[in-house]
Amino acid sequence: MTQKAVAPSIEGWFTTGDTPHLIGTQCKTCRTYFFPKQDLFCRNPSCRGTEFDEVELSRTGKIWSYTEHYYQPPEPYISGDDFEPYTIAAVELDKEKMVILGQVANGVAHADLTTGQEVELVVETLYEEDETEKTVWKWKPIAS
Amino acid sequence: MAKEVAILGVGMHPWGKWGKNFVEYGIKACNDALDDAGLEWNDIEVVAGAETVRNGYAGYVAGATFAEALGWSGARVSTSYAACASGSQAINNARAMILADMADVVLVVGADTTPKGFLAPNAGERWNDPDWLRFRLMGCTNPTYFALYARRRMDLYGATEEDFAAVKVKNARHGMANPNARYHKEFTMEQVLASPMVADPLRLFEICATSDGAAAVVISSMEFARKHNVDPVKIRAVSTVTPRYPQTTIDMPYFSTDSAATVDAPALTFKDSIAQAAYEEAGLGPEDMSLAEVYDLSSALELDWYENIGLCPKGDAEKLLRDGTTQLGGRIPVNPSGGLACFGEAVPAQALAQVCELTWQLRGQAGDRQVEGAKAGITANVGLFGHGSSVICSV
Numbered sequence: 001m002t003q004k005a006v007a008p009s010i011e012g013w014f015t016t017g018d019t020p021h022l023i024g025t026q027c028k029t030c031r032t033y034f035f036p037k038q039d040l041f042c043r044n045p046s047c048r049g050t051e052f053d054e055v056e057l058s059r060t061g062k063i064w065s066y067t068e069h070y071y072q073p074p075e076p077y078i079s080g081d082d083f084e085p086y087t088i089a090a091v092e093l094d095k096e097k098m099v100i101l102g103q104v105a106n107g108v109a110h111a112d113l114t115t116g117q118e119v120e121l122v123v124e125t126l127y128e129e130d131e132t133e134k135t136v137w138k139w140k141p142i143a144s
Numbered sequence: 145m146a147k148e149v150a151i152l153g154v155g156m157h158p159w160g161k162w163g164k165n166f167v168e169y170g171i172k173a174c175n176d177a178l179d180d181a182g183l184e185w186n187d188i189e190v191v192a193g194a195e196t197v198r199n200g201y202a203g204y205v206a207g208a209t210f211a212e213a214l215g216w217s218g219a220r221v222s223t224s225y226a227a228c229a230s231g232s233q234a235i236n237n238a239r240a241m242i243l244a245d246m247a248d249v250v251l252v253v254g255a256d257t258t259p260k261g262f263l264a265p266n267a268g269e270r271w272n273d274p275d276w277l278r279f280r281l282m283g284c285t286n287p288t289y290f291a292l293y294a295r296r297r298m299d300l301y302g303a304t305e306e307d308f309a310a311v312k313v314k315n316a317r318h319g320m321a322n323p324n325a326r327y328h329k330e331f332t333m334e335q336v337l338a339s340p341m342v343a344d345p346l347r348l349f350e351i352c353a354t355s356d357g358a359a360a361v362v363i364s365s366m367e368f369a370r371k372h373n374v375d376p377v378k379i380r381a382v383s384t385v386t387p388r389y390p391q392t393t394i395d396m397p398y399f400s401t402d403s404a405a406t407v408d409a410p411a412l413t414f415k416d417s418i419a420q421a422a423y424e425e426a427g428l429g430p431e432d433m434s435l436a437e438v439y440d441l442s443s444a445l446e447l448d449w450y451e452n453i454g455l456c457p458k459g460d461a462e463k464l465l466r467d468g469t470t471q472l473g474g475r476i477p478v479n480p481s482g483g484l485a486c487f488g489e490a491v492p493a494q495a496l497a498q499v500c501e502l503t504w505q506l507r508g509q510a511g512d513r514q515v516e517g518a519k520a521g522i523t524a525n526v527g528l529f530g531h532g533s534s535v536i537c538s539v
Contacts, residue, residue, distance in 0.1 A: 067291035
């Protein structure tokens with residue numbers, strides 16, 4: 001069996017490897033963070049910055065809230081033939097002081113999550129195409 | 145404080161899944177509102193329409209669509225889109241024209257025909273649209289957000305699944321007495337808790353459906369009302385504020401918040417600020433309200449609104465629910481109409497339907513769901529992409 005090629009489901013939003021990060025931007029003028037990347041104009045109302053540094057965001061944070069989904073969502077979500085419930089967590093990054101949503105890593109039970117729990121960023125399969133496995137960022141509890 | 149305008153007439157087409165053209169619903173609501181106002185279509189100077197995005201071009205130009213359907217009369221038209229807040233934006237346009245002496249009497253209307261199931265984003269590949277990306281990248285539906293807020297109430301404030309179910313039981317009971325509601329069915333807590341889990345901790349009977357429906361409101365200057373010898377319900381405030389940066393509560397359809405790393409989060413959350421702006425404009429406070437119509441997209445979300453509209457401090461909403469303060473007969477009934485729990489959402493009509501309910505309540509015409517001695521009421525709602533919506537009316 002040949003291994004499928006692996007590719008991100010969206011280009012330039014996250015790094016891969018053992019310690020993946022989400023890629024955001026930081027305004028060169030006021031130093032505010034943005035995710036998804038903001039690179040044309042700063043959304044801080046007191047800043048007219050137009051230049052941004054691309055930055056890797058903190059790869060750990062605390063759960064702000066979470067939920068498990070029991071129904072197949074509509075397109076453009078791509079579900080396999082057998083729909084499996086999935087969990088989404090909202091995670092607060094300490095340094096950036098922002099909350100970012102993501103699915104929770106495969107194999108983590110909803111019942112094992114709590115608000116305030118520490119999680120880290122991982123990259124896992126979102127869906128599979130004929131030749132390619134498409135990946136996305138997910139949140140995974142840090143083993144304590 | 146803003147100058148007042150008068151509500152001369154209100155009308156609705158009952159909510160349901162009727163499978164007809166949205167224009168048909170809208171015309172019924174318009175004619176009922178005109179009759180209620182004692183006016184003819186030819187008396188109307190402006191039509192302010194709330195747009196529907198699910199019914200093609202006719203929906204995009206809703207103001208003109210209804211003006212044409214009622215018969216071209218030369219009336220000016222406007223059309224507003226602000227997702228769930230479209231109706232209040234249309235009311236705000238109507239009010240602004242009246243207060244600017246550009247018109248004396250305006251017809252405001254919103255109507256929708258909706259598809260079944262989850263509201264899905266528009267078709268096509270739209271890699272720059274957060275509303276499309278949230279579905280593609282993580283299957284993040286509207287109930288995802290409702291569930292995140294609900295779980296947080298449980299973990300922070302000790303809310304229980306029974307509390308969320310109790311909101312549904314309350315609103316279902318209120319809606320029994322509303323002929324315009326889609327669902328007329330009492331629920332027990334056991335029935336709600338036995339319904340299938342959709343987005344944990346929220347169950348099927350706790351998440352609002354999508355509906356067909358229409359609502360219309362005839363608004364005039366106070367002078368016009370007096371000339372017609374009417375002592376009308378008055379619009380005291382229309383809040384259509386947007387968030388202040390940084391918006392640090394995760395909100396539909398985004399999958400991240402703003403960062404508060406360099407600019408501190410504002411003192412009030414966005415949803416708190418919507419009602420706050422309305423109270424300031426009206427010169428009234430939460431203690432002056434006799435009732436509230438809030439957007440219970442989920443049962444748990446209604447509890448958030450108790451706090452957002454200042455009925456209690458953060459974390460105390462469950463107490464108000466449990467002691468009966470917010471049910472009919474309590475100090476401030478919330479969603480005496482039955483709310484979205486009994487209506488399901490007809491997006492462009494919903495904020496107008498909230499104002500119709502305030503009007504009937506403040507006139508003492510709400511029948512078996514009447515809030516005794518109602519003097520003032522508030523609506524609250526928020527439309528996708530930062531559209532605040534709150535209207536305060538009084539006798």
